């Protein structure tokens with residue numbers, strides 16, 4: 001059955017429900033984030049098995065700074081540890097890492113680690129794994145507009161050149177294709193400022209599963225749902 005499935009080229013995931021997962025176990029919220037970070041390895045394994053070429057996860061939004069400082073610190077530490085302990089595994093698995101967001105607002109140490117991990121994995125030809133970090137969809141669009149304005153000011157492009165295709169090349173990571181499948185865990189029916197430009201025609205799959213419980217079977221459910229959708233992309237099916 002798996003062989004006949006149409007595979008979404010770019011699957012993006014809003015990894016929600018870590019806090020609820022922890023609270024249900026009388027654990028601090030940070031334990032939920034830790035359990036959530038530990039799911040990444042299996043996620044990449046499953047994505048590879050299903051031949052999904054692009055997987056993007058929402059690790060920290062531009063709004064997440066409003067959380068209590070200890071929780072923000074715990075998330076930053078998790079990301080730092082992930083880059084330290086996981087880059088070797090990404091190399092082994094031939095995974096290319098991208099990180100998108102306002103990275104200049106992160107600590108210098110974290111920025112350096114991110115740059116190193118991106119550089120180290122840049123020649124890998126397998127799956128592309130993107131972490132959205134200090135990411136906001138509106139910020140991305142505003143930042144792109146700013147870069148375009150700078151290039152107009154310097155005469156590199158003219159206003160008449162601006163179309164959707166050109167605009168896309170000014171996004172944080174122009175190599176990311178449009179999202180085909182957007183998965184949100186833990187039941188909420190929101191976009192939460194994620195990849196606004198790229199999700200125009202994405203199919204949305206929401207599962208009640210909390211992110212730390214997400215597994216290959218949940219991913220398969222999402223892909224199966226994706227296969228049952230009639231993607232007309234604005235046209236008509238003959």
Ligand code: FPP
Pocket residue numbers: 015016017018019020021033034036037040057058059060064075078079082131186211
């Ligand atoms: C949402 O759950 C989740 C986050 C804000 C953080 C997601 C981060 C990770 C899974 C760990 C780090 C990622 C990587 C790539 C190493 P929530 O806290 O909003 O849960 P709740 O809605 O149940 O409170």
